[in-house]
Amino acid sequence: MSTPPPVARPTRPVYLDLTSIRQPLPAIVSVLHRASGALLFLAGIPLSLWGLKASLGSADAYASFATLVSHPLAKLVALALVWAYLHHLLAGVRHLLLDLHVGIDLAAARRSSAIVFVLAIVLTLGIAIRLW
């Protein structure tokens, strides 16, 4: 098998100013999938493990943990992580469905990205209402 002849490199300018390109919703959901994953790695995992350890201690330790977590700032951090978990999970389920060739045409893919985006926020707001 012979290798194909080299393709001439395009000399046109490459325009990739990410801040001025209008991103379609699936792209935004994809960026948030990565960002939420990074947030879960950096803050979600260590804080969850620490919280689990604190909550499984004595009744006194559990009570002081509950007091700490009821602080408004702690609730905001928890909500940010809840959103990250939900968005990452829902975007992941969408990914698995796309892998199975479910909803791969453009209209369906746009719709499912909107569902992921909105559902993660709605569920997070629902939990926020429960917390306050």
Next chain:
Amino acid sequence: MVNLAAKHVVGAHYGLRDWLVQRVTAVVMLLWTLVVLGALMWNGGFDHASWKALWASDLFRLLSFLFVASMLWHAWVGVRNITMDYLKPVALRVAVQSAVVAVLVLYLGWTIQILWGSAA
């Protein structure tokens, strides 16, 4: 006859495995999440006693260990992808990736300690 020399593929050869690992670990985490949500609804919330009782179950501890192990492996694949995209100097990339692996292994040890250690 297949010409093996012509078929030689370059690369690190972990692409397909990582792709599959990311999906299998995701499904494990999804199932654990549904189990916990189910337990939460069944219980109607947790107080200290019922929360401790849940984590005292050997089955739930093992399932949670499977969840955390899946999560840490999943995190490794994802964080490595991020470092490969944004960290171009090799020394920096290797240093960050090494630190990430060390932290993830520490988390696994911490998880074992929490699940089967003094909290038992």
